[in-house]
Amino acid sequence: MHLGRRIVTGLGLCLLAVAASPGVSASSSLEGGRTGHLYVNDNTAGTNTIAAFARHADGSLTPLAGSPFSAGGAGTGTIVGSQGALQVSGDGRYLLAVDTGSNQISVLRIGTEGSLSQVAGSPVSSGGIQPVSIAVHHNLVYVANLGNGASGSNYTGFALNASGRLTSLANSTVALPGTANPGDILFNSTGTNVVGIEVGTTSSGFLIDSFTVGKDGRLTPAAGSPFPAQAPGPFGSEFSPTNPAHLYVSNAHGGAGNGSVSAFNVAHNGVLTAIGGSPYSDGRTAPCWVEISHDGKYLFTVNTGSTDISSYKIQKDGSLSLLSDTPFTSGLGIKPFDARLDHTGNDLYIVDAAIHAVSAFSVRGGTLTELTQSPFGLPTTATPFGIVVT
Numbered sequence: 001m002h003l004g005r006r007i008v009t010g011l012g013l014c015l016l017a018v019a020a021s022p023g024v025s026a027s028s029s030l031e032g033g034r035t036g037h038l039y040v041n042d043n044t045a046g047t048n049t050i051a052a053f054a055r056h057a058d059g060s061l062t063p064l065a066g067s068p069f070s071a072g073g074a075g076t077g078t079i080v081g082s083q084g085a086l087q088v089s090g091d092g093r094y095l096l097a098v099d100t101g102s103n104q105i106s107v108l109r110i111g112t113e114g115s116l117s118q119v120a121g122s123p124v125s126s127g128g129i130q131p132v133s134i135a136v137h138h139n140l141v142y143v144a145n146l147g148n149g150a151s152g153s154n155y156t157g158f159a160l161n162a163s164g165r166l167t168s169l170a171n172s173t174v175a176l177p178g179t180a181n182p183g184d185i186l187f188n189s190t191g192t193n194v195v196g197i198e199v200g201t202t203s204s205g206f207l208i209d210s211f212t213v214g215k216d217g218r219l220t221p222a223a224g225s226p227f228p229a230q231a232p233g234p235f236g237s238e239f240s241p242t243n244p245a246h247l248y249v250s251n252a253h254g255g256a257g258n259g260s261v262s263a264f265n266v267a268h269n270g271v272l273t274a275i276g277g278s279p280y281s282d283g284r285t286a287p288c289w290v291e292i293s294h295d296g297k298y299l300f301t302v303n304t305g306s307t308d309i310s311s312y313k314i315q316k317d318g319s320l321s322l323l324s325d326t327p328f329t330s331g332l333g334i335k336p337f338d339a340r341l342d343h344t345g346n347d348l349y350i351v352d353a354a355i356h357a358v359s360a361f362s363v364r365g366g367t368l369t370e371l372t373q374s375p376f377g378l379p380t381t382a383t384p385f386g387i388v389v390t
Contacts, residue, residue, distance in 0.1 A: 033057060036342060037114040040351050040358060040378060041086040041097050041386035042068055045077025048099045048106070050086070051378050052114055055389070059347040059360050061376040068379050069116040071106040073099020073123040077383055079353050081304075082132035082144070083184040083236045083289055083338055085386025090138045092390065094164045098131040098143070099123055103152075105131060105143060107164045110390070119164035127156030127168055132385075133184050137191035140217045141166065144182040144196055153180050155196055155209070157217055172218050179205050184237045187213075188244035193266055194219055195247060197234050198226065206234055208249065210270040222270025230262040230279045236289040236338075239266075242296030246318040247272070250287040250301050251279055259287040259310075261301055263318050276319030282310035284325060291339040291348065298323075298366040302336045302350055309336075309350075311366040326368040328359055330375055340389045351387040356380055358387070 038061055040051040049068035053061040080100055087096045088110075095108045095116060104123035108116040128145025129152025135142045139160045147153025157172030174196075176182060181199040188195075196209040207226035211219035233253025240246040247264040254260060260279035264272045286305030292298070292314070299312040299320060308327045312320040328334060335354035341347065341363065348361045348368060357375035361368040378384055 037064070037390045038349055038358065039086060039095055039388050040382070040384045042379060042382035042384050043075035043077070043080060043100060044379070044381045044383070045101070046074055047071070048073050048075035048097070048101065049379065049382070050095065050097060050108065050116055051382065051384070052116060053358070053376065054114060055342065059362055059371050060373045061358060061360065064114050066115055069108065070118070071097050071099060071108065071123070072118045073104035073106050074101035075099065075383070076101040079335070079383050080132060080385050081183065081288065081337065082385060084133040084135065084186060085338065086388050087134045087136045088388050088390060089136060089160060094119065094160070095388065096134050096136065096141065096166075097386065098126070098134060100130050100132060103129055103131065105134070105158070105166060107160070107166050109164055121165050124166050124168070127173055128152040128154045132182065135185045135187050135194060137187040140191065140213070142185050142194060144185040146182060147176070147178055147180070149178050151178065153178055153182065155182070155185055155219070157219070159217065169217055174219055177205070180207070181205070183235050186237060186239060188239040188266065189241055190244045192244070192268065193270055195237060195266070197237050197249060199233055199235055203232065206232055208234060208272060210266065210272055212270045222272070224271060227272045230274065231260050234262070236287075236301070238290040238292050238299075240292060240296045240314070240318070241294055243318065246275070248290055248292065248299055250290050252286045252288045252304070256285050256305070257283055259284045259303055259305070261287060261290070261299065261312065261320060263320055265318065276317060278319070280312065280320040280322065282322055282325070284308060284310055289337060289339050291341055293363070294341065294345045300339065300348060300368070302339050304336055307332050307334055307336060309361070309368055311368060313366055323366040326361070326370070329370050330355060330359065337385055338387045340387050342389045349387060349389055351384045353384055356382050356384070
């Protein structure tokens with residue numbers, strides 16, 4: 001089965017053997033009242049579900065009534081690694097989730113109290129096989145499909161209307177090689193550029209796809225795309241929220257203690273050039289997921305292999321300076337995956353596929369401190385790999 005090969009070869013050190021699972025907190029204090037919500041793509045076997053939490057002023061989480069909510073499609077019940085498996089629409093009204101087990105995308109309406117309900121016509125075909133990542137800009141949506149090793153690996157476009165109905169965009173599919181193993185697809189903040197990351201299986205397949213976005217929503221490859229990655233296993237990626245020309249990509253497969261993050265300038269025509277002394281080492285193992293502070297000053301990369309988080313300072317020219325590494329209180333043997341900041345930038349949440357939980361850290365500049373209540377439990381049936389915060 002190709003998904004199993006993806007786990008072993010596509011993710012490499014991002015997916016280590018699971019040790020004994022630490023205990024998790026199922027609930028927390030309502031101190032400070034609700035300040036928003038957090039959602040996780042559970043990727044449950046059979047009918048996929050979305051876990052939903054209320055967030056509180058102290059950063060803690062409590063499950064919402066009715067959680068987890070049915071997504072409509074099917075999960076795999078097996079660990080899948082990618083960034084962006086769950087996204088919020090540009091207007092904040094809808095949640096978009098990959099259903100990897102049924103080759104579909106679900107759209108769910110977010111209620112006033114954070115509850116979720118499927119919109120009419122959802123889920124829809126992903127336009128390929130095994131969708132793993134979603135990119136959203138206003139009403140334009142692109143999905144990265146992993147494929148089965150022989151076919152179905154691509155990037156496919158959709159339009160999302162005001163009612164939450166997702167329709168395929170004709171002639172938008174960009175085919176990928178069967179060995180591409182796409183791990184992430186994303187827009188820059190202006191929606192003028194799209195980047196897709198090919199995790200690959202060998203050095204010749206460690207690639208970054210770069211596109212410009214036309215007025216019709218279709219993608220045009222940049223001259224020279226795909227671009228070679230700077231180190232083995234490009235994986236998580238993020239555009240700077242304050243500079244749409246600056247792109248950061250984690251490099252996960254360099255081996256023990258050889259993790260790094262690449263920094264690129266992305267020209268308006270999509271051409272990538274390295275920034276400063278890129279790539280920038282963090283001396284850790286398997287940096288897989290990337291998140292950037294809303295002010296564009298700090299970058300955090302989740303090191304799945306060494307189970308910690310590296311903090312970088314982003315300089316004015318886009319180069320990186322390593323600040324510190326912060327371990328998880330859950331210790332070794334966990335699988336920290338996708339990460340998201342809340343809207344204030346004061347709390348960082350990271351989904352974990354080994355202990356069925358969400359870890360939470362307070363953020364002060366580039367300094368992280370795990371909350372005493374962390375981690376917060378997910379359904380035991382979950383094999384999660386996507387997270388969003390509202």
